[in-house]
Structure formats: structure tokens, C-alpha cells
Amino acid sequence: MKRYAAIIALLTVMLTTASDVLAQYENEKDASIPLEYFYVKRQGPSGLRKILSKITFGLSTxxxxxxxxxSLDGFxxxxxxxxxxKLFRPASTASGYSNWINRVQSSGNTVQPGAFLANSDTTELGFKSxxxxxxxxxxxxxxxxxxxxRLxxxxxxxxTNVGDFKPTNYSDQISTYSSEVSSFFLKKYFLMVGAPVYRYNEYLLVVDANVGGYKLGSKFDNSVIKKGIYFNFGVAVEREMSEYFRLFVRxxxxxxxxxxxxxESGPSISHKLNAFYINVGATYRIPELRRCFLKTCHAQMNHAHGNREYRSRRHPIYKKQNPHYGENYPNLIKYKGKNKKKLNPY
Structure with a gap:
């Protein structure tokens, strides 16, 4: 009986020790023996870091x-x-106007011999550049x-570089018009909404729309210009380079x-600036985990030092990485380059 009692006591001690070894501690100070014999519960990213990790920045050109x-309806x-x-009102040919692209200037008209006059009452007039x-x-x-x-x-x-304006009608009678604005800087600010609609491996198709306002620059007289909002509709093809970094064409x-x-009071001149764009750029999302502080650490997966969790410092920004097991070297060197042509790569 004494032998059985001793065996039971030994088993009790072993089970108690095993349960202690498998235990997790909330803090390092709660561990009664060195941490290398225990699994300390990992502390994830802070709340601020989690919020920042939802933000994606983009830059393109x-x-x-x-x-x-x-069009020149009413002129x-x-x-x-x-x-x-030059422009004139149908009721008064002697009153002329120039620079109607950016700031209208009044000037007298003199009808010279051989002059050509066209009225919007009889035909459609306008210029295009x-x-x-x-x-x-x-x-x-x-x-x-x-x-x-995406919001x-x-x-x-x-x-913006502006070319000469050619007449939309009577091009053989009316010469081109050169505006005093040959170039200007256009500033736009907008809200955007979009969503991915299709994925093929690391490629993602995204449709989006931008709505906002714009400024035409100091060469335009904004006191006589009335602008509305603008709309931009695009389709972007994104290439996932890594967990946080993408390249795109839009x-x-x-x-x-x-x-x-x-x-003077009268009809205004409506201008249209519709445009087609091709943008090429990149987006970057702030990582949720901090980069590993240990320079000699070669771990490719998300890992912990003590109770802090870090992402690998071996993950290049331009290469896809699986945060659970790493993909720095998915193919062995013996299978790369000229070696892949060998029947026996060893």
C-alpha cells in the first residue's frame, strides 16, 4: 500500500508541474520561474496601431x-x-469682346474690308482646343x-498646357484663337468611393468614383467664373506586391x-473641360504590428519576443509575404536560374 501511495503522490506532483508548464501568464512578473520555460500570453497591437492600420495612402502621376x-450661343x-x-452681340457689332476663356475684356470692333461675320442665330458657333x-x-x-x-x-x-482654339464651324473663314492662358495649374480636391469587383491571383480590379471641386489658378478671373462640382469615374488594376504595398494603373x-x-448683363459662355486620364502609382497601408527590433532576427513570420508580438524584419515591401509562415524563399536556389534546366539539380 505504501508503494501505491508513493506512486499516486509522484503522479500528482508530475500533473501539477505539467499544468504549470502549459499555463499562460498575463504579465512577465506573474511567472515564478524564468520565462523561457513558459508561454507568456502575447500582447497584440495597441488600439491606435489598429486604427492606423486601416488607413491606406496612395500617390500617383x-x-x-x-x-x-x-459654344457661343447668343454671340x-x-x-x-x-x-x-472677336466676339460681338448680335444687336451691336461695334461692341467686341476678347479673352473669353479666362477673363472677358471689352474692346471696340471695327469691321474692315474683307471681314467675315457669323451669327449664332443662323449657325452653331464655338471653339475647341x-x-x-x-x-x-x-x-x-x-x-x-x-x-x-473604400471611402x-x-x-x-x-x-495643364492649353493649345490654340480652333473654330467648330467655318474653319476656312475663321482663324484659330490663341488664349492668353497657354498653361496653368489646376488644383482639385475630392471625395472618393470604390470597391473591388474581381480578383485573379494577386491582381485586383477596382471601380471607383471621385466627386469634388477644383480651382483654375490665378490666370483666371474667379470673380466672373462660376464652377460646379466635377465627377471622375475610373477602373484601377492593382497588383499586390506585399501585404501592405500595391502598384496600380487607373x-x-x-x-x-x-x-x-x-x-454687361446677358448670356454667359459655358466651357467644358472633360478629360481622359491614365494614372500610375502605388498605395501603402500602415502595418498593424511593429517591425521586429532585433537586427539579428531572421524569423519570416509574425513572432514574439517576450510578450510582445512583431512582424518580420525580413519581409521586403515589394514582395508578397504570408504573415503566418513567410515566403522569402519559396523556391530553393538549386531550382532557380540556370539550375532549373538541369535534370539533376544536385
């Missing part, structure tokens, strides 16, 4: 092609020989993971315009 077009065009065209844009675009958005909807906003700063079409008032 590219090329835009703007069709600068307007006429006077074309004198060897001069640029092609402009190119070089945009720098910054965005910020959060993704509602449950519905995969955010952004700012765009664009260099073609889009934009609708915007403004009206410029004349010095």
Missing part, C-alpha cells in the same frame, strides 16, 4: 488629355483679315472590410465645366 470646348464672331477673331495634363495625385482611404467598400478623399495638382474619365459672365 500620369497623363491626361483634356478637351477644352465651348457672333467677327474675323478681320490678319487678326484673331486640346490640352494635356501632368497630374500629381495623393489619396487616403479606409476599407470597410465587411463590405469591401476616402484626395488632392490633385496638375500642370484609367479614368472626368466631367467638369464652368461658366464665365460677360461684363
Amino acid at each position: 500620369g497623363y491626361g488629355n483634356t478637351t477644352f470646348k465651348h 457672333g464672331v467677327l474675323q478681320n483679315p490678319d487678326s484673331m477673331p 486640346k490640352a494635356f495634363n501632368i497630374p500629381i495625385r495623393a489619396t487616403l482611404h479606409v476599407e470597410i472590410s465587411r463590405y469591401k467598400i 476616402g478623399g484626395g488632392y490633385s495638382f496638375e500642370y 484609367p479614368s474619365y472626368e466631367i467638369k465645366g464652368y461658366k464665365i459672365s460677360m461684363p
